Amino acid sequence: MFGTSPRFSVKASVKNIPEHHNLNYTAAYITCQIGKTQGYPAYVGLLQKKNLARTPSHVLAIEGEGVQRYGDGAWPGKESEVEFTVCIPSMFNNFDNAAQLVETLEMSRLLGAGRVVLYNTSIAPNVEAVLSMYIRQYQLGRDSLEVKVHPWQLPTFMENGVKKTFKEKEIIHYYGQLAAVDHCLNRYRQVSRYIVFSDLDEVIIPVHHATWSQLIAERQEKTTNGFLAYLLNIFRGKFAGFMFQSTLFNRDRPSPASGFETDALHYDSNILGYTSRDDYFFPPRRRSKLIVDPKKVDVMGTHRIWQGSGLTDNVPVHDGFVAHYRMPLYYCQSQVQDSSVAERFGVKLAERLKHVWSRLPGVALEWKHEKKNVHTKVCLEYNKGGLSDDQNLWIL
Structure with a gap:
């Protein structure tokens, strides 16, 4: 001291x-x-x-x-505990996608979050305005969702007289993502019944339930018999975490859900505007995200629990999954139309988006960047034999 x-x-x-x-x-x-x-x-x-x-x-x-x-x-101190805290790693490169930020915050609210924690490496003025509004409304007692933002600057060092960051030298992964994950685990362990780990372009979707709380309660109940129940009894009867497999909803082609075409465009909504996804779920621990009991987790990874005092429940995709909205990882991947997320949450989400953006007059959804639609061209060339199986068909 x-x-x-x-x-x-x-x-x-x-x-x-x-x-x-x-x-x-x-x-x-x-x-x-x-x-x-x-x-x-x-x-x-x-x-x-x-x-x-x-x-x-x-x-x-x-x-x-x-x-x-x-x-x-x-x-x-005596801080009130929320049922779900959502931890989201660093916003960087002058992050400007306010539309995505608002949608993620509001979907987290609808699914049961009482707190969302973000890490700020570099954000644009429109995103700063959104965060300031949420923080102010909570502090004034006008909003039940607490938004916390931690500064997240990587260390700097001198090289040939020039100041550089770790990221510029590519010597630590993804802006210290893993450090942010474990910081959030420890920082909010005592005031969170569960902690949800995901990214800004991801949402953990319960398939048959309205909230994460209902889904987790049913997953616990389904495992009260048999050998798994015996193992759980050893670990005091509860899982340390729930792992959700991921699927990609591709943002290279708009595919708005029926009845939400106007809202999808007006709010640049991922959930309302993109219903075409890969006909594929990544296996567990590959792009998976988790909801954990923080008091049973000692060391957290990006896609798994590294050390803890309980089992991990691999949630079947028919019970819950990660909806990841991004440009394709694999071009020409078989696609399916899946509007289930919009059909189940669209009405309430659209209402929340309208309410939030009414409080943000003059704030841009994002600084517009050109987004090239290359999916159709690449797949046509591939189908004609113009591309090999390992050429230009996937992107990181």
Whole structure:
């Protein structure tokens, strides 16, 4: 601790999270055990053992929902717990897709979220205006959805006299996505019954239920018999997480749901405007996303739980799945028309979009960028034999 409070030192251990993607740097946990008699530290710093007499060059204030600071000390506060917190990794490259942001926030609300947490590396003015509106409305007591935004700047370093970031050197994966995921797990563990991990262009869809809460309750109930129930009993009767397989709704060709053509265009809505998806679900742990019990998870990965105290339920796609709205990963993939998401949630979603955008006069849906429709051209060339199976048919 620092300031007027006593300082003490404890031994720390370092554990890398496995998802390094063969890059130079990865996220890691640095942990230490603090005795009850030492109290709650307000600040923390790192030193090598040989330098314990020195003052750390970087001192970080202890973060945490449910932690309140008094003078130089910190004590557990009394924060209200929400049933679902949604964690979304970094917004970057001057992120400007306000339409996508609003839709993701409102779908999260409809599905049961009480809090959405985002990480800001670089955003455009229209996105900043949207976030400011949500934060202000919650602070004034006019909105039940809490939106939290954490600054998320990667470290910088000097190379030949020029300041560069980790991303410019491609030495850490996707703007520190894994670090953001595990930061959110720990930051909101004590004030969340469940934590939902997804991206801004994804929504975890319950197929037969109106909310995530109803889906999870049924998944727990379905596994009360047999060997799985025996294993669950060992882990105190509940899953640590629920894994959802992903399918792609392709944004290269508009395919608005019937009855929502006007709203799809007006609000640039993914859910209302794109109903053509790949006839394929990625297998578990490949592009999967999870809803977890944070008190049963110690180390979280992007697509799996790395360490915890319970089992993971691989939710069948007929019960729930991840709807991922993006440009195609694989051109010429077989497509199916699937308007089920729009049919089930479209009316309420359209009402919420209308309400939110009425509070954002003059705010652009996004700064418009040219989006080339290459799907038809590529597939025609492929069908004519103009392209090989490994040429120009997939994109990352």
